[in-house]
Amino acid sequence: MTLTAHPVLSCDEAHRFEEMRFGGDESKEWPAMEAAGAGVARGVLDDFKELGGFPEAARILVLAGKGHNGGDALIAAGRIAAWSPAACIDVACVGGEHSFKPLAARAWRALYHAARGRVRPVRLGDLLPSYDLVIDGVFGFQFRPPLRGAALDWLKQANALRARMRAAVDLPSGWSEPDAFRADFTYATGLVKAPLLSLGNAGRVRYVDLCFKAGASFPAATDWVLGREVLAPLWAARPASVDKRSYGHLFVVGGSRSYPGAVLMSVLAALRSGVGLVTAFVPEALAAAFAARAPEAMWVGWPETPDGGLAMEGTHLLNARRSRATAWLIGPGLGRESETLAVVQDAVSRVAEPIVLDADALQPEIVRAAKGRMILTPHAGEFARIAGDTGLKDFAAKLPATVVLKGPVTRVSDGQKVFHSFFGGPVLARGGSGDLLAGLIGGLLAQSADDPLRAACRGTVWHGRAADELARAQGPVAVQTTHVLDHLSAVLRAR
16 A cells, blocks of 8 residues: 655765755755744654743753754754744854854854844853753764764753753764763754664654655665655545445454453444444443433443453344444453453454454454454564564464564554654553554444455554644643543644
């Protein structure tokens, strides 16, 4: 399938691409630098909302190197200063003002004149003990170790300062070294460089799309980054001549007395996905209460085991309705009773429609029993249980299946490529986040049953972006997992 995404390039590939695109022509490089700086500024202001918003009288420190990263950082500071006219900016010209290359010097002059009276060049001894924002633009992806001299001194000092947010441009300066800049956020401008996928000092990665369209030059890249444009089909108006059956029918199988909430959260998310119909099979004791909570779904009470799981005697409930489903979601809140797992193993062996397997349904014997196309949604522990030492791409290729490996950066693979989603963040580090994601992916899969990879990537991005909006609106701490649902619509309406 064709999926809009952006390739992750090695540093050498990124250098080669920029040579092809710009050829050292400053008339082409300057607009790109302005766009990168503006993108970093927007990202910083958006991400600062998680901390309560950018302070009116903020103190900003910019670490500016001689090259393009220094120019990007200076332009970003200028955009932030324009938005916050009481902000004051300290600029550390790490190699001295005389060392700036032409475009970085142009960015420095633009900042100095635009924020006249609020900008001061600083030396190491001039630094304040704390800043609201530190922007790192010392080195870019062409950095070659070791760190030494003034750059090393500045980075050590910057890491020792108190700062509410530390933002790196493109890559944390000195990224491969022990004293590299320690970022809370790294804003990858134009191209995502491969080291960002494994660095411990990059913080949360944000992709600043400069419309470089590097995918045409590197179609064989293995790793790709998902952008907001994955959601584009959901922005469009729906046709007039449709009814509920036009948008699929999702069957959800899950729930137990021990884990009653998980399947409810998955159904609530599925109902927000745009799917036409949802039928949920849950233990009898839960059905009435869940129907009161989500009357839009059809709730089917399933006979229970003594411990409150799904009993074998309920399989006729699926058999009587099987032909209605366009996709299945099996696993949320299921529990691990042997009888229940046997029910699920039997069910997946008979299903021809695509299936999302989640949570306790992610057992090796169940995964092997599935006949149709699968989307698996494990976290790291579940992935180890079903894949052992096999890597994500190889495991997805072997099954074959689409695998959504949840984590701080969620990765999706169909066995050919790996797609990375930088959306979301610590606000998702709470129980139930995966249940919402599974429901969202299941609902999308029911609407496009022939395209599991697209459903998985779209659900992952939608879920992550809604989590970002939640954290920016209410902070990442005093929220509930289900609050993510209230921001799904806003993500589609505020493109």
